[in-house]
């Protein structure tokens with residue numbers, strides 16, 4: 001197996017200094033599945049200060065937890081000291097992180113057997129829990145007893161379903177029933193961690209796994225104490241395309257979509273975009289340039305395009321193609337649909353004797369409306385006469 005040059009360099013540098021180093025976790029799992037890893041994580045017996053001293057450029061990403069990020073040009077690699085987790089007291093975080101010099105101990109704190117494999121070109125695989133066997137059988141299985149592993153960190157329950165959605169694997173029976181038993185512990189998990197896993201889940205190639213959120217009862221806690229109000233069976237068949245489209249489909253039933261997204265600590269841009277999509281999803285957009293401009297006023301053109309894609313997925317119709325063509329033409333012709341593009345502004349109106357204040361705002365709004373209906377009106381002379 002050929003590792004990327006930089007990864008190989010990190011491993012040999014650590015080894016030459018008398019330490020051990022392996023690639024671990026997702027990248028090993030992906031290589032075994034024949035998928036190109038998106039990032040490479042390295043585990044080492046070197047403590048962070050030793051690792052740092054060996055690489056000219058590094059960042060202390062999570063030094064308390066043993067992680068530094070090694071930089072080569074634009075590429076970056078996480079190098080983490082072998083560790084075992086201290087006692088878990090709150091269903092989410094270990095009390096303390098303890099460094100160790102045994103790779104097997106580091107692997108045993110990991111969540112699933114498929115994520116608990118290490119590889120090094122000289123030493124081959126270290127796979128104490130037969131993760132390779134489970135990858136062959138497409139199985140997500142906890143490292144150790146599911147109840148105690150989910151009891152340590154409740155997020156792992158959602159991660160199990162996320163990996164099922166990303167990898168297309170089945171979760172084994174004992175893990176599934178442990179999720180059913182411990183789902184309430186998800187209350188202790190931060191919204192940010194839940195959001196991250198939920199997004200990965202919804203963007204997985206096997207969204208059918210989302211059904212497990214319902215069958216295990218985890219959904220209620222993922223939605224921060226809400227029942228899912230949509231037709232998940234239908235939604236699952238629709239989940240495709242971009243992340244925002246998937247989110248809008250998943251939350252299409254939610255009158256309070258904005259509030260849910262806020263509770264899950266999505267960023268403001270995503271909250272605004274997705275809740276606009278959810279609002280427009282059931283509304284028919286008339287094939288009328290004025291109506292299209294009204295929407296273009298409140299969302300960027302690429303979002304209008306995405307909204308049409310979403311509407312097409314939700315209920316296919318030739319009108320979406322026509323709406324797209326009209327929008328394209330409006331943009332191509334640079335037709336005005338914002339106050340900024342109006343041929344006059346407040347100063348022009350003031351110079352022509354209009355009083356400032358609320359009335360002026362209303363006047364500009366009225367002129368913009370007229371121009372949105374008739375683009376030919378967008379000249380200073382004509383607008384001053386209206």
Ligand code: ATP
Nearest residue numbers: 024025026027109110111112115116153155156200
């Ligand atoms: P992806 O390709 O989606 O990033 P990944 O397996 O790399 O998948 P990460 O969330 O990046 O997933 O985690 C990296 C590795 O760290 C995992 O493979 C697993 O070994 C370990 N890990 C991550 N989160 C946990 C957790 N909550 N409990 C135990 N081990 C974890």
Ligand code: MG
Nearest residue numbers: 025026027039
């Ligand atoms: Mg990863």
